[in-house]
Amino acid sequence: MRSLQLLRALRGGGRARVAVAVAGRRGLLSAPGSAASWSKVVSEAEKLVGYPTSFLSLRCLLSDELSNVALQVRKLVGTKHPLLSTAREFVYDNQNNLQMRGLVVLLISKAAGPSSKVELSSQPDMVSGIYSSQRSLAEITELIHTAFLVHRGIVNIGELKSCDGPMKDMQFGNKMAVLSGDFLLANACTSLAQLHNTKVVELISSAIGDLVQGIYYENSTLEETRLTDDIGISTWTEQIFLSHSALLAKSCKAAMELAKHDAEIQKMAFHYGKHMSMSHKIHLDLQPFIKGNSTDSVTFSLNSAPAVLHQEFLGREAWIKQIREAQGAGSILDYMKLQEAIKAGKGVTSAIDLCRYHGNRALEALECFPPSEARSALENIVYAVTRFS
Amino acid sequence: MMHCLQGRSSFLSFPKLRSIFWRLHHTTASRACSCSKTVSDEKYQDPFKLGRKDLKNLYEDIKKELLVCTAELREMCEYYFDGRGKAFRPMIVVLMARACNIHYNNSREVQASQRSVAIITEMIHTASLVHDDVIDEANSRRGKMTVNQIWGERKAVLAGDFILSAASLALARIGNTNIVSVLTQVIEDLVRGEFLQLGSKENENERFAHYLEKTFKKTASLIANSCKAVSILGCPDPKVHEIAYQYGKNVGIAFQLIDDVLDFTSCADQMGKPTAADLKLGLATGPVLFACRQFPEINAMIMRRFSLPGDVERAWEYVLQSDGVQQTNYLAQRYCHEAMKEISKLRPSPERDALIQLTEMVLTRDK
Known part of the structure; x- marks a missing residue:
């Protein structure tokens, strides 16, 4: 499944092409939708980091354990277990953001370069301006991210309804999901230990803890009523930091630690990872509300940025009233109607503002690095997620 | 319990006995399920006494590592750290720490880092229990409902x-990359062991090796590597690290073999989980594999993982008619003997002797 990517990267070679990057910054690139420009930015950036960014290590992908899971997952075809769609998305890479975290870790490593404290001669393991330990870290980051994509897809057996199909299938799916998620996590831990840096182990372990807590919040907003808790945008931001930003922020910081960069550089790398992923998340949340993206089945989370901001402007009471009004028979939400209501308010524009705010903070953080192709690529990623056309 | 008592009496003279002798001696061992408590033997002092002061506040300290901001997630994470567990693993770890420290420079102290290893060991163990219960769809453990039963599978997996992650964080804070590597190996072994449990081998010999490998990875690796970790922290001699590792490995395998025996001989209320649980999960453990040599009819059942109606009951009957339980007990004794041989290489100390005694307790425990 990675062979396509491998091929692409090999064809691209090590040469960087900044032309697109520059064009992107000036807004000359007339991509029809943001998805296209995003994938372009990503694929250009991939070339900068040297060799193919197949982050899930081959050791892991080719292991007996995962091939076993792959065989077993075929038994799930035709069932409704979420592991199936996670696996499908993984294979087809449909959002193009599946490996974004590893790529950012590599780019920021390259942008920061070797520390002045370390003599170049004592660093033989640097390829394309990136240490091999930093490449491992990029892989670890993706392993952890993927492990939790898998663990997010566990089903509560007690809550199954008859329309979910046979319980046995769901139990089997759960078994596979727990095991394969654990396997990816265990591999991440092993690679982490091999970095021989306990500060990095500490950072990444705490990121895993953050991620768990973030997913826990995410779950509680999915439950039952689907009506979100009365959280303001600041609580929302804290929760999204845990579920979507902490891993990348701490990985970026850890990449700096691996090159022995000082505390200030580490802080800036953390900020880039944090604000870039916040703005990326808000960008994704905004997609259902952006013109030209409307498909037949419009659903969105009531916990997405525009909805939360909309509620903040409107007040809780009025928001609940709007939801009631959009609720038809059988309490099925008319998302089209609700979407129109949100679009009519200030939720969407302030979400765009928030997205750009985080984008700007991410760009500011980059100023501590000397200008380079890698830095431009990191900037372009920000431009891609803050562009709404 | 009959087999336990016999196991003990024969253990005392075990080194002198020929194995064949032992087997003959044991073919008469009881097959009945008996709930009577093991008779206490005054000759054996409680080996745990020595480690107990080190484990004071063990669970409070574990809870301090679990820094969670939501009440419910914290409650789930703390659920099994209720002080009702045996703390068998942390006990071995602190005793090993003391035995190694004395061996090296006669130090009577346990280092803070060694105590951290004991905490981390219990945390890794508990995290794996929580996930195992989701995988096995278990509803009770240690006499209470499982996390997945109360809070659902989604949250249970997150709690694990x-x-x-908290264990890994505590591990990193010890600040020793070597210790991080040793204990991370456990995390990998645990999940690989779980995968081994999914598959089964057709060939009988391979099947037994597969079972022992699974047993090592799922149970013994944690004890072996945590013993090794505290030995590294206490003493620079690699020979001592190997002794600690071998001790933990052999005790760990014996511990699991006895666990598998108890699944056939113990009563539900003693184990805190239903008996024949392994068969019901489709797993062929030691007693079944030994029984299979006498009753080849079991083979087909093993291959279909006891999935047909009546399989569990019939396999159970075959096992009790065979010498599977005794053979497994015997194998456990051999591992314990090996553990004892290893630990005896350390300089004598009360803690070392407690570890020797502990191998006997592993064999005679009834829950």
Whole structure:
């Protein structure tokens, strides 16, 4: 499944092409939708980091354990277990953001370069301006991210309804999901230990803890009523930091630690990872509300940025009233109607503002690095997620 | 319990006995399920006494590592750290720490880092229990409902992940890359062991090796590597690290073999889980594999993982008619003997002797 990517990267070679990057910054690139420009930015950036960014290590992908899971997952075809769609998305890479975290870790490593404290001669393991330990870290980051994509897809057996199909299938799916998620996590831990840096182990372990807590919040907003808790945008931001930003922020910081960069550089790398992923998340949340993206089945989370901001402007009471009004028979939400209501308010524009705010903070953080192709690529990623056309 | 008592009496003279002798001696061992408590033997002092002061506040300290901001997630994570567990693993770890420290420079102290290893060991163990219960769809453990039963599978998996991340964080804070590597190996072994449990081998010999490998990875690796970790922290001699590792490995395998025996001989209320649980999960453990040599009819059942109606009951009957339980007990004794041989290489100390005694307790425990 990675062979396509491998091929692409090999064809691209090590040469960087900044032309697109520059064009992107000036807004000359007339991509029809943001998805296209995003994938372009990503694929250009991939070339900068040297060799193919197949982050899930081959050791892991080719292991007996995962091939076993792959065989077993075929038994799930035709069932409704979420592991199936996670696996499908993984294979087809449909959002193009599946490996974004590893790529950012590599780019920021390259942008920061070797520390002045370390003599170049004592660093033989640097390829394309990136240490091999930093490449491992990029892989670890993706392993952890993927492990939790898998663990997010566990089903509560007690809550199954008859329309979910046979319980046995769901139990089997759960078994596979727990095991394969654990396997990816265990591999991440092993690679982490091999970095021989306990500060990095500490950072990444705490990121895993953050991620768990973030997913826990995410779950509680999915439950039952689907009506979100009365959280303001600041609580929302804290929760999204845990579920979507902490891993990348701490990985970026850890990449700096691996090159022995000082505390200030580490802080800036953390900020880039944090604000870039916040703005990326808000960008994704905004997609259902952006013109030209409307498909037949419009659903969105009531916990997405525009909805939360909309509620903040409107007040809780009025928001609940709007939801009631959009609720038809059988309490099925008319998302089209609700979407129109949100679009009519200030939720969407302030979400765009928030997205750009985080984008700007991410760009500011980059100023501590000397200008380079890698830095431009990191900037372009920000431009891609803050562009709404 | 009959087999336990016999196991003990023969253990005392075990080194002198020929194995064939032992087997003959044991073919008469009881097959009945008996709930009577093991008779206490005054000759054996409680080996745990020596480690107990080191484990004071063990669970409070574990809870301090579990820094969670939501009440419910914290409650889930703390659920099994209720002080009702045996703390068998932390006990071995602190005793090993003391035995190694004395061996090296006669130090009577346990280092803070060694105590951290004991805490981390219990946390890794608990995290794996939480996930195992989701995988096995278990509803009770240690006499209470499982986390997945109360809070659902989604949250239970997250709770397990969180405990593991907290253990990993505590591990990093010890600040020793070597210790990080040793204990991370456990995390990998645990999940590989779980995968081994999914598959089964057709060939009988391979099947037994597969079972022992699974047993090592799922149970013994944690004890072996945590013993090794505290030995590294206490003493620079690699020979001592190997002794600690071998001790933990052999005790760990024996511990699991006895666990598998108890699944056939113990009563439900003693184990805190239903008996024949392994068969019901489709797993062929030691007693079944030994029984299979006498009753080849079991083979087909093993291959279909006891999935047909009546399989569990019939396999159970075959096992009790065979010498599977005795053979497994015997194998456990051999591992314990090996553990004893290893630990005896350390300089004598009360803690070392407690570890020797502990191998006997592993064999005679009834829950």
